[in-house]
Amino acid sequence: MTPTRRHILRVGGVLLAAPLAARLAGRAWAEDTVEIVMRGNADGSQVWFDPIGILIRPGQSVRWINRDPGNSHTSTAYHPQNSDRPLRIPAGATPWNSDYLLPDESFSVTLTVEGTYDYFCIPHEHAGMVGRIVVGRPGGLGGSTVSSSASQGGEPVPDEALRAFPAVDEILRRGIVRHT
């Protein structure tokens, strides 16, 4: 079998104590690394990230792992450096792109800049395979909230993807938003 690939990318920025932390007792918040799985159904008619929305602490790591036996997926930040996509991560944060992950391969990033991060799967953006991570506070240090459908420049985000993002409010309220 292909050995599990694990890349660690440290995303630079200032680590802030999040005032929300005290109020949050969510499981994800307490873990060192939160896991987001990439899945699809048997005939490939549906593909998704699960959870689709998650709240984490600054400095926490996120690992995507492909659990779809018949497809490959990517985790790719909305950022002009990734195929000229609009900026939908905090202005000071470093974008990531996992490249294609085969079944059971994984990819990790550590997110230190507060704010809201939107990402997509390269071959499945048009199928609505996107996700949202809130690090600390949604409109924190990076200054970019990206919570609405507004996007600056680049190739527009398809409607299927815009409809799929969970609301920032719901992520803050529940800590974790599962794929349904």
Place this chain on the structure above:
Amino acid sequence: MFLRFAVAAIAALAMPALTLPAFAADQVEKAPPSGAYKKVSTLVKLPDFLPGLGQLYVDPNTLPAGPFLAYDHNGKLVSTVYMLPIEDLSNKDKSFDNLAAPGGKVDHVDVYYNAGHPGVEKPHAHVVLWHVSKADEARVAK
């Protein structure tokens, strides 16, 4: 942007195939098929064996429609698959005409939606000409 790159990469990989006689009497019953067919997992990042489809070969020049030739774990041809982008199917100015069908006898046909995968990124329909019985589809289920 990315798609253009992927197409270019596939085209580059396809180059050596162009030097082969394109219409040689292709042997397709057993993997690997002769002629211009390449194993899909060597062209793009996809598992070697796709659950539900099997091990796929395609002539890169025929992308995205194919035919893709699908083999079971023993290398026996089980189906011929066409991948037709939804946006092309709903475009009155586009059609898919005279697609090759080298696999011979067809037992039954499945048509279903696929959200996309490397090689054919856009949402598309899989049109599967099964050369084996419905019961024998299990040979590529996993």
